[in-house]
Amino acid sequence: MNASTPPNNAPVSQFGLLKQSRFAPFFWTQFLGAANDNISKFALTVMVTYQLSLSWLPPAQAGLVIAALFILPFVLFSATSGQLADKYEKSRLMRLVKNFEIAIMAVALWGFWQQQVPALLGCVFMMGMHSTLFGPVKFAYLPQQLSEKEITGGNGMVEMGTFVAIILGNVLGGVLIAQPEVGAFYTGLACFTVALLGRLAVQFVPHSPAADPRLHINWNPFTETWRNLRLARENIVVFRSLLGISWMWFFGVVFLANFPNFAKDVLHGESQVASMLLVVFSVGVGVGALLCELLSHRHVEIGLVPLGSLGMTVFAVDLYFASRGLPAVPLQSVGEFLSHAAHWRVLADLGLLALFTGLYSVPMYALIQLRSQPSHRARIIAANNILNALFMVASSLLAGVLMGAGFTVPEIFLAVGLANAVMALYICVLMPEYLLRFIAFVISRLVYRFKLRGDANIPTQGAAVLVCNHVSFIDAVLLMAASPRPICFLMDHRIFATPVLGGLFRLAKAVPIAPQKENPATYEKAFQRARQVLAEGDLVCIFPEGGITRDGQLQPFKGGVMKLLEGQPNLPVIPMALGNLWGSYFSRIEPAGAMVKPFRRGLFSRVSLSAGAPMAAADVDLPKLQREVAQLLNDA
Structure with a gap:
């Protein structure tokens, strides 16, 4: 018996999956890819904001431009990537994607070393394409390798790993690029090294057959995007779950994008306080994702979705009250910030809000994977990536409009928290299965x-x-x-x-x-x-x-x-x-x-x-x- 075959086909716990050859290489492959995205993006943002003076890219716009370049490939190429993931064997496709990452990071190494910002912006776009190609393969791979009792835990591990990779990538990118004289070179070298490690990990990902090898590729992204959305609509529960996940990204981006302003203007903290907020949020999502397997008894328990949505609203609203009226003081270090009891309530609200976001998202991903037709599962995941990108852009634009209208950051948090309550009610009306499973979840565990x-x-x-x-x-x-x-x-x-x-x-x-x-x-x-x-x-x-x-x-x-x-x-x-x-x-x-x-x-x-x-x-x-x-x- 090898590591990929549990005894008597018994389901393996989410942490036990890390010992399985059918999961561990895949996990580390996606983990290293997510980390590399964030090392390169954050380091470039710091370089343009603090170290260079570019007339054509003002520091205030650098973060927005870099985020937009990374998201753009999801809109343009998700439809094509979904077709590729359904047509070809998945481990082979993953290896090709990782080869592509090595080539991108070779250019990024030169770009950081020579401080060639246009080349680095091109690498950001290419890394967005790398993630666009990898996403449908990633989520279509899991249901082929994991049983129904393992897929919630597997998705939880992937979600947790992604957010841990975000933290580590941002920390590593920020630390390396800040090193005097050699920081840029070390950053590029780190990106290239992580890409090589990802290629090494993907070499051990097991064979995963093509879902539809006879599929004819439609290279027109617009007509194929429409076709993918129509495919998703064939199963109304799947399609509305796609919308539910996209709403989660809409909700989350409002918080993630406003952490710097929230930390500086509301909490009166230095930049390290903004980084701490990101860490708290990421850890919260990871813990919530891992709790899904425990609370669901290893089944796909969509009853957790209304519970997660309820928690998201409660703690978003309380975050507004916790952060309202904090006294104006000089910018504080992390230690000074943590010395105030009122700030601990803010961190608790943020962490619990993120935890319930993890409870909300993981069952939806698992439901989509299980109930999508295997022959076009990756294309439906691709449709989800397109919707996610559009919702994230809409979220950023709406937050900008609200701030332009005079809303404070806490008021924006309150607005999105209340909107989440309306959205949760709407989802339960449209898809009563979620509400019914929530009621069944409560009775079977609390009564x-x-x-x-x-x-x-x-x-x-x-x-x-x-x-x-x-x-x-x-x-x-x-x-x-x-x-x-x-x-x-x-x-x-x-x-x-x-x-x-x-x-x-x-x-x-x-x-x-x-x-x-x-x-x-x-x-x-x-x-x-x-x-x-x-x-x-x-x-x-x-x-x-x-x-x-x-x-x-x-x-x-x-x-x-x-x-x-x-x-x-x-x-x-x-x-x-x-x-x-x-x-x-x-x-x-x-x-x-x-x-x-x-x-x-x-x-x-x-x-x-x-x-x-x-x-x-x-x-x-x-x-x-x-x-x-x-x-x-x-x-x-």
């Missing part, structure tokens, strides 16, 4: 101590029927929390009349079902809808007892499940059992009924869900299915 057994038996792709006992009004919510994919529930039509929960299940697009004798039209319509869902390759859950148990015992199964399986002999059937839920607030306890005495079992009571091994529909009958569920209950 109950929810334990899942046999989760490997819940299929991550393809159609299947889930068959579960019916204990309470929130059985469906707990099943949502357990499944990495949306589930279509067939539920007793009377549940839909329950306040709040009825609205929740309508939002989840659960299908009401009534006894055939009571309402034959509703009965037939329910099975028609369920078969359509299965035909689309999705999951259907049915509670074959026909209603919530009134005594805690498993009730006789009715024949509806067999009707659902008719004509589909190979369809997987997954028996499931909810344990220890009887007697909780949401279960029926005679004579009082359900949802009375909310603390009768206390908070955080233990409940479980056990998933049995899949059975082929042809091998299933009602007595056998009931025995399987009963056995799971006994083993719970």
